[in-house]
Amino acid sequence: MRYLRPLSMEDAIGMITNSAGTVAVLAGGSDLLVRMKGGFVEPDLIVDIKAIEGLSEIRETAEGFSIGAAVPCAVLGEHAALRKAWPGVVEAANLIGSKQVQGRCTIAGNLCNASPAADSVPALVAAGAKALVAGPKGNRTVPVEAIPTGPGKTSLAKGEIVREILLEKRPPRAGDAYLRFIPRTEMDIAVVSAGVNLTLDAKGAVTSARVALGAVAPTVVLVEEAAGILVGSRLDDATLEKLAKACSDACRPIDDKRGTIAFRRKVAGVLARRAAAAAYARAGGK
Amino acid sequence: MAGLAVSTTINGDSVEYLCQPDETLLDVLRDRLGLTGAKEGCGTGDCGACSIILDGRLVCSCLVLGAEAEGRRVETIEGMADGDVLHPLQQKFIEHAALQCGICTPGFLIAAKDLLARNPDPTEEEIRFGLAGNLCRCTGYDKIVRAVQDAASVMRAA
């Protein structure tokens, strides 16, 4: 096993493409080191990307926000402008693990770990976030939902690294929220989760919506039908009930040690409803 | 597997060590440097017993590679007291009997120190959520929360 800490993305990509064995990209390490400890992965090469210039920064640009792949989630919570613009994304990032884990984990890593239960991913999908991917053939930008393809699997080719997560600039009267269900109050993996992102018109009617569910299918589910139900509404009770049902129906969950199919279906609807109400309030809806 | 030479700062002192690429900082602290105050309760970031502060940020040392400490500042429980003068949190943990077996105590103290550095006057709820990454199986947390509250008030008055 080798450990390398490149200073440039070009070097990092070169190290990976030139390596014959298994390579692990190390950002926060909160998933990688656990998998190494359990013997589930024994990389021949660890490429630590934290020393690469620019990867540990959050930049506010004319288009919105760019979050470097090595930025710990705790830093997201300390970034006032980001918190104000994308409270749902930030609260999701700040629910991962403990304070200790948040000091290490990154949303790019959370995305690339490709767990169906990843906390930040439903919020990012709802937010319409994009991933800037660097690779041997140059950079490409894809919607975040294009990265995970199944539990533990991604669409990234060898040598490709997610270098930034991009969030758009917020229009007025927009809000997002993320809720997850866990048995305890902290420290658990989401049993089911929901991210909702809304934009309202001046009268408080929803003009655009994105609803994403976590831990109810092999990858995060973007529920188009739920968005359709919300658009044009002012989130009256009947709309929220329809939303809940649409979300429950969109689930393809499994029974496992964390929850049952019936529980996940039911609670997915409950959380979507509650998250929609929270996002609506944040967008200034009443 | 070649050893990696690492230069770092631990509790204010310059330290150099050799470690393997897959060796965690917790293993380095405990097995190479004799700093056994950080404990391995799980090795997976779920119990907080190995908490340290790395460049001002609270982390589990079991989730950091030893190699990653190169050029950084590490604070451990061994550096918390100023000589024989205990940190107010250490003093209050003893006074309030915030420990029974004591295995989780170093991690709690480090986490509580970080919490109070960020929020000198936390509510009970903020303390409880702030320390949720540290498991204690003996106390039911009651006396830990009280000790942190008391230490916070002493530190604010200082």
Add this chain to the structure above:
Amino acid sequence: MTAGFDPRYVKRDFASIGTRPLRPDGIDKVTGRARYGADFNMAGQLVGRVLRSPHAHARIRSIDTSKAEQLAGVKAVITAADLPDLTDGDAAMYDILDNCMARGKALYDGHAVAAVAAVDARTAKQALKLIAVEYEILPHVTDVDEAMMASAPVINDGVFTDGVEPKPAKPSNVAKRSQFGHGDVDAGFGQAEVIVERSFRTEQTHQGYIEPHACVASVSADGMADLWVCTQGHFVYRQHCAQLLGLEASKLRVTSSEIGGGFGGKTHVWAEPVALALSRKAGRPVKLVMTRDEVFRASGPTSATSIDVRIGARRDGTITAAEATLRYSGGAYSGAWAELGAMTAFACYGLENVRTVGFDVLVNRPKCAAYRAPSAPMAAFAVESVVDELAGRIGMNAVDFRIRNAAREGTRSSYGPVYGPIGIGPTLEAVKMHPQMQAPLKKNQGRGMACGFWFNFGGQTCSDLNIGMDGSVSLAVGTVDVGGSRASLSLVAAEELGIDYSQVRAVVADTSSLGYNDMTDGSRGTFSSSMATISAARNAIRIMRERAAQMWDIPVDEVGWEMGHAVALGEKNGNLGRLSLKEIAAASGKTGGPIAGHSELVADGAGVSFATHICDVEVDPETGATRVLRYAVVQDAGKAVHPTYVEGQYQGGAAQGIGWALNEEYIYGRDGRLQNAGFLDYRIPVCSDLPMIDTQILEIPNPNHPYGVRGVGETSIVPPLAAIANAVSNAVGVRMTHIPMSPPRILAALEAERAG
């Protein structure tokens, strides 16, 4: 019993007992200096690692260790062949041996099958991969009810149900049937006007100590051996290890490290004989530390249970009959866990007609160990749930109903003995007056209360109290300090000698420095070692009186002892005044040498212990999530030696019970493998899960202890399962019968109720 020692309670005013000084091990524990199991190293030490069965039940056809042995850096590889059977027909010891290293069959996921010692962890890990084990997979059973079925695979064909006449012709998974009770239960139910009958289940839980098992073993060629280990009972570990390894007990010195939690889980050897065997084979010290995954898969959790309870009462609130059938899984070995459940189930009540039957059942899970008042919480959950429901059915307040039926002094307990002065009634009266009972409840909130009982234990105990020449006192005890007992025992020494707490230092002595001590279990640490400390102090005082008599040149019967001083008694000695302990100690070199008091005794008469808890919860009806809003513990301590640590025991037990009630459980897959062997998915309560836990210490002196002390460590985990189940049931309007009441279970119960 030390000659002349009178353990009976005598009412007195205390100077030290009941105060709250700082613990002597405090600074070490807040600075990281305290040394736990994994914090100790020896020169030339190797790293030990254990290979474990991935199968729930499998015959081991062969183990080929040759490749592992050839790996550079590997110094020893062992299998069961390196631990020959020296148990000489002792079935319990044979089970321990088999559990340490599988002999022929692997009986659960995680069962040790081989072990290596290598120069470092990486090499040891690599060596494990090179060991080839050929398994023949056998049908398995992990569920307690399924294991009792005739169709279940038999785990051990040498097990024929004990306690059944005539002895069964065929082996089964039922290791033992036990029965307790008295009166005519059928006639009692005939007198009942209301009968409630229900079935309950509880899932398997783990003590969840934060420190994994760890030891350093060193066996020398001349048969001398040392073991450093985190344990609740180093003398017991010495006995077991010596017997299993064929060592002479006196040549094996066991030192107990600081212990990072035990709760009953560090009362059995698992890794220690393996570490010693590796050291013996390698000729070097071996350090063996379990991973968290290994702790869950291969140490000793508590039983899963299936319990039926039936209680009948008259409308005036008098229970006329009670019965329970209790089935407890013991892991893959025989145990007596159901027996304890059957004994404790109805112990809180004075019943004319009562019968309990327990079945100890083998399943393909790790060998159960004690967990804080072992077996009592599950029985209390079932019984206290039915008691609550019965009170409701006859329209009586749950507390009043219990007060009416509570056991009292003179009651014949459901498990046999007649009670002396006990605390169940007083705890109930205190709960009735507790302010929490008046706190308003909102929508979706509910309140529950429940009672609990534990026997407590005394046992063999030995202490030494040495008076230094400067008058300071060192106290050597043999009971491991799991939660502050060195402070409590220092208080006891100070009290008895009449000196200040700060003059005493208590240490836990190793097995070569003190006579045999039973382990710290059964809530005995402070109870028994305080008795031995009092006895040792009285012996030291006798010697100091003799020395004073010598110094004064008067007969010893003219010397008394008051407040840390020898006093000359009688008018004729009026001019002699007093000699302080310090003065007597300073002169000891000239008056006969060192001064010490020793004590060896069996601490009989551990007073039984009762508690009543109150719990308020709020349940989210849409998700089934439960939040504990308020919690109060009322328990009899006999006499609280160090009240802060008594409170700590009450709070800690309640918190463990809350975790058990709501979220903690072993989850096995259909393949018989444990799916949640880590703190991520075995969910013990975190800080934000709990409220402050209110405590109230009652003191009903134990007549069999000089200060009235009763054990306090275990009872606090007995009522929570029931108290929380009653609270949740009251909040949601559905009787919850399956622990843990995880959100999916609560939501499913609510949906079933809504569906009618």
